[in-house]
Amino acid sequence: EADIYQTPRYLVIGTGKKITLECSQTMGHDKMYWYQQDPGMELHLIHYSYGVNSTEKGDLSSESTVSRIRTEHFPLTLESARPSHTSQYLCASSLLGGDTQYFGPGTRLTVL
Amino acid sequence: QKEVEQNSGPLSVPEGAIASLNCTYSDRGSQSFFWYRQYSGKSPELIMSIYSNGDKEDGRFTAQLNKASQYVSLLIRDSQPSDSATYLCAAQAAGNKLTFGGGTRVLVKP
Numbered sequence: 001e002a003d004i005y006q007t008p009r010y011l012v013i014g015t016g017k018k019i020t021l022e023c024s025q026t027m028g029h030d031k032m033y034w035y036q037q038d039p040g041m042e043l044h045l046i047h048y049s050y051g052v053n054s055t056e057k058g059d060l061s062s063e064s065t066v067s068r069i070r071t072e073h074f075p076l077t078l079e080s081a082r083p084s085h086t087s088q089y090l091c092a093s094s095l096l097g098g099d100t101q102y103f104g105p106g107t108r109l110t111v112l
Numbered sequence: 113q114k115e116v117e118q119n120s121g122p123l124s125v126p127e128g129a130i131a132s133l134n135c136t137y138s139d140r141g142s143q144s145f146f147w148y149r150q151y152s153g154k155s156p157e158l159i160m161s162i163y164s165n166g167d168k169e170d171g172r173f174t175a176q177l178n179k180a181s182q183y184v185s186l187l188i189r190d191s192q193p194s195d196s197a198t199y200l201c202a203a204q205a206a207g208n209k210l211t212f213g214g215g216t217r218v219l220v221k222p
Contacts (some may be wrong), residue, residue, distance in 0.1 A: 033209075042214045042215070043156070059209075082118065099161075099204050099210070100146065100158060100161055101158075102158070103157070105154070106155045108153075
């Protein structure tokens with residue numbers, strides 16, 4: 001069982017608000033990822049990190065930003081939420097030398 | 113052309129039958145392959161990984177890899193209603209990011 005956590009699980013907010021989605025893992029994984037997934041649609045990689053102070057943009061352009069100050073923590077921030085940001089956000093992690101990714105439970109975000 | 117392609121389904125199978133899911137990938141440098149199961153509204157969970165040509169069995173699941181044909185498949189034997197979900201195929205070249213297919217939705221009918 002993977003120990004990766006996301007909070008909040010559900011969030012409904014108004015347009016223009018700043019939000020931070022939290023992701024933490026207790027497995028000591030160096031690699032962490034953020035995916036965006038609309039209902040019934042594909043997973044899209046939006047950010048990833050291979051270690052502390054390392055962050056990269058993924059395949060899907062996103063207005064969000066991430067930081068990696070601690071190995072176990074990889075928060076995602078939206079400075080000004082819009083209805084187009086409504087989606088499910090999934091965090092995942094893997095070992096630096098490994099490839100299997102373990103997913104957190106996800107945050108379902110609704111922007112009104 | 114997508115890097116990892118799957119038939120979106122739905123693949124409808126009667127309970128107790130074998131469900132056969134297919135996946136093709138375009139990057140010949142891909143070395144690691146994964147099947148994830150995702151229930152509606154939930155996050156993906158790993159079912160199997162496969163790295164070498166041939167078959168790999170784990171319980172009711174068998175993954176098959178053919179690198180020459182750039183083809184990965186998943187067989188689910190004795191399908192149960194609880195197997196109804198979307199199955200995601202993923203491929204990874206060494207050191208690179210995981211690339212997911214769009215998923216195949218499986219419906220197991222009692």
